[in-house]
Amino acid sequence: MHGPAQEGATQATPPQRVVFHVDMDAFYAAVEMRDDPRLRHVPVVIGADPSGGQGRGVVCTANYPARTFGIRSAMPISQAWRLAPHAVFIRPDFSKYGPASDAVMQVLERYADVLEVVGMDEAYLDMTAKCATPDGQLDWDLARSLARSLQAAVARETGLSCSVGVAPSKAVAKIATDRRKPHGVTPVRPDEVRAFLDPLAVRCISGCGPKTAAALNEDGIRTIADLAGTSPDELERRFGSHGRWLHQLALGLDARPVVSDHGPRKSRGNETTFLRDAARADEVLRVAGDLLEETLDVHDRRDRRAFTTLTVKVRYADYTTLTRAHSVDVPFEMDRSDTPARAWAVAKALLGPLLDGRAVRLVGVRLTNFLEPTGQRPLSVYGFGVAEPVVRPRHRAEKPWGAFDPGGLRQLLLA
Numbered sequence: 001m002h003g004p005a006q007e008g009a010t011q012a013t014p015p016q017r018v019v020f021h022v023d024m025d026a027f028y029a030a031v032e033m034r035d036d037p038r039l040r041h042v043p044v045v046i047g048a049d050p051s052g053g054q055g056r057g058v059v060c061t062a063n064y065p066a067r068t069f070g071i072r073s074a075m076p077i078s079q080a081w082r083l084a085p086h087a088v089f090i091r092p093d094f095s096k097y098g099p100a101s102d103a104v105m106q107v108l109e110r111y112a113d114v115l116e117v118v119g120m121d122e123a124y125l126d127m128t129a130k131c132a133t134p135d136g137q138l139d140w141d142l143a144r145s146l147a148r149s150l151q152a153a154v155a156r157e158t159g160l161s162c163s164v165g166v167a168p169s170k171a172v173a174k175i176a177t178d179r180r181k182p183h184g185v186t187p188v189r190p191d192e193v194r195a196f197l198d199p200l201a202v203r204c205i206s207g208c209g210p211k212t213a214a215a216l217n218e219d220g221i222r223t224i225a226d227l228a229g230t231s232p233d234e235l236e237r238r239f240g241s242h243g244r245w246l247h248q249l250a251l252g253l254d255a256r257p258v259v260s261d262h263g264p265r266k267s268r269g270n271e272t273t274f275l276r277d278a279a280r281a282d283e284v285l286r287v288a289g290d291l292l293e294e295t296l297d298v299h300d301r302r303d304r305r306a307f308t309t310l311t312v313k314v315r316y317a318d319y320t321t322l323t324r325a326h327s328v329d330v331p332f333e334m335d336r337s338d339t340p341a342r343a344w345a346v347a348k349a350l351l352g353p354l355l356d357g358r359a360v361r362l363v364g365v366r367l368t369n370f371l372e373p374t375g376q377r378p379l380s381v382y383g384f385g386v387a388e389p390v391v392r393p394r395h396r397a398e399k400p401w402g403a404f405d406p407g408g409l410r411q412l413l414l415a
Contacts, residue, residue, distance in 0.1 A: 016190070018143045019258060020125040020150070021165040021173035022108060025182035027121035029063035031100045032090055034159040039063075043087035045071060049275065050081035050089050056361075057273050060092050064182060103158045111150045114258045124170055125150075126258035140166075144187045151185060168193065169254035174206050193252035198225035205249050212239065212246075224250045269311075270295050271364025277317045281355035284363050285348065288312065292347055292365045296340055306331035309369040310343055312350045315362035324350040331371060343367075 024030065028046040033039045043066035048057025055077045062071040062080070069084040081089070101120040109115050112125035131143045147164040154162050165176030166187040175197070176186040188196045202224055203213040215238070221227050227235075227250035235243030248254065270291040278284050310332070311325040326346050332339045347365060 016128070016138060017168055017257075018127040018131040018138055018140070019167055019170050019173045020112075020127055020143075020147060021167075021170065021177045022123050022125065022150070022154075022162050023165075023177045023181070024104065024121035025161040025163055026061050026063045026067075027100075027160070028061045028092055028097055029066075029090075030160050031096050032093075033063060035096065039088060041065065043069060043071070043084050045077075045080050045084070045087050045089045046092055047080065047089065048077040048273075049091065050077045051275070053078050053081045053085070055081065056275050062087075100158065100160065104154055104160065104162070107154050107157055108150070111146065111153075112258075114260050116258045116260060124173070124258045140187065140189045144185065147185045147187070151183070169252065170256050170258065171206060171249045171254035172197070172252055175200065175204050178204070194228075197250065197252055198223065198228070200224045202227050202246075202250075205246060207242070207249070208246055212242075215239075267366055267368045267370070268295055269364060269366030271313060271362060273315075273362045274360065277359035277361050278363075279359050284314075284355055284360050285351060288347060288351060288363050288365060289344060291363070292344060293340065295365055295367060296334065296343065305370050306333045307367045307370045308332070309367070310346050310350070311366040311368060312347055312354070313362070313364035313366070314351070314354045314360055317359040317361050319361070321362075322354055324354065325368075326350055327369060332367075 029044045032044060032046065044063040045059055045066050046061050047059040049055050057077050059071060059073055059075045059077055059080050061073050066080075066084060066087050069087070071080045071083055071087070077089075080087070097120060104121075105115070105117055105123065108123055108125060111130075112127065113129045114126035116124040116126075118124065127143060127146060128138070130146065131139050133139050143166050147166050151162055151164055154160060161183045163177050163181045163184045164186070165173040165179075166185065167173035167176050168188075168190045172188055172193055176188050177184075180186045200223065201213070202208050202216050202221060203210070205224065205227075208216070216222070216227065219238075221230055227246060230247065232244045232247040235247050237243075239246070272287060272291060274287075278287070308331045309325055309327040311323055313321065313323045315321040326349070328346070332343055351363075
């Protein structure tokens with residue numbers, strides 16, 4: 001499967017850019033530690049209630065002392081408790097994290113030529129114009145200095161720490177950020193890209209998930225150098241167009257620009273995992289009703305558009321997951337007072353057959369097929385299981401959810 005490296009033969013040389021990737025260090029935990037200094041030197045885990053090792057749900061994030069015990073994001077909270085039962089476990093509080101995210105992005109906006117926010121704690125900055133010399137060259141020493149200045153400004157103005165990758169492209173900048181955390185600055189100049197990438201594991205490439213990495217490893221492709229030296233045609237036969245894309249990234253080629261706005265959201269939804277499996281249909285329906293109410297409650301005028309499709313999701317105690325969707329001829333208009341009742345009638349009709357006596361672990365709702373402001377053309381549909389970047393959080397306190405857990409369990413899948 002190995003062959004000579006295709007050094008950009010299949011793609012024109014990308015334009016020269018200076019790109020920063022900024023990633024906050026253990027963001028949720030860092031906000032909690034900033035607000036409560038007693039937490040700064042102890043293991044802190046943000047996520048579901050561990051309930052003495054019997055809790056349901058997952059870890060949202062953990063601070064660096066907690067990570068020394070092997071605790072990682074998305075780990076079952078019960079496993080995290082077994083690894084560090086002495087850690088401080090805290091439920092997520094988005095009424096804190098949203099304003100903290102906004103404060104960080106306001107600092108980044110002052111530095112960036114173009115700012116692309118891809119999450120509450122993550123952004124790309126195009127810094128090309130700021131780093132250009134009068135003769136059109138790029139000053140990479142200046143880029144590194146600006147990264148340090150940005151990092152210091154974030155710490156000074158928000159009390160939070162970030163790491164910065166500096167590179168000619170988004171893909172390389174993102175990999176660079178992860179090389180030196182927390183509070184690191186990792187510059188990769190254009191002539192250093194291949195030397196930087198080659199020894200790294202293929203899993204370091206954003207978009208090379210565990211299954212793809214395992215499949216590559218089975219074929220003897222373990223490092224990015226191995227991937228770069230593999231025939232792109234063979235990779236395309238094995239993995240489709242994604243294989244050719246991974247090959248380009250392994251060569252350090254990524255022409256994607258930093259874009260300032262992803263446009264209107266293509267879907268919105270909420271889901272929650274019950275602390276204890278729900279055996280009663282009325283309990284599941286009550287929760288689903290609250291989730292739908294939350295999903296319809298928007299504060300950004302750009303999101304007050306009509307949609308035509310409503311989807312419900314149910315996961316049973318045995319992890320069997322079913323979704324049901326219904327599209328209407330007359331769109332649901334977000335600003336109309338009758339929309340909640342109409343949407344709830346559809347949601348109940350979809351959920352009814354799914355609540356067949358089996359215990360329910362998770363329930364969710366999602367709105368898709370939003371119409372553009374003209375009301376004419378539907379946007380692309382994003383189904384369940386595709387977690388789009390959270391561009392801006394909703395800043396309001398959580399409801400008193402009672403017997404089940406919000407926070408990291410109720411994922412705010414706002415695309």
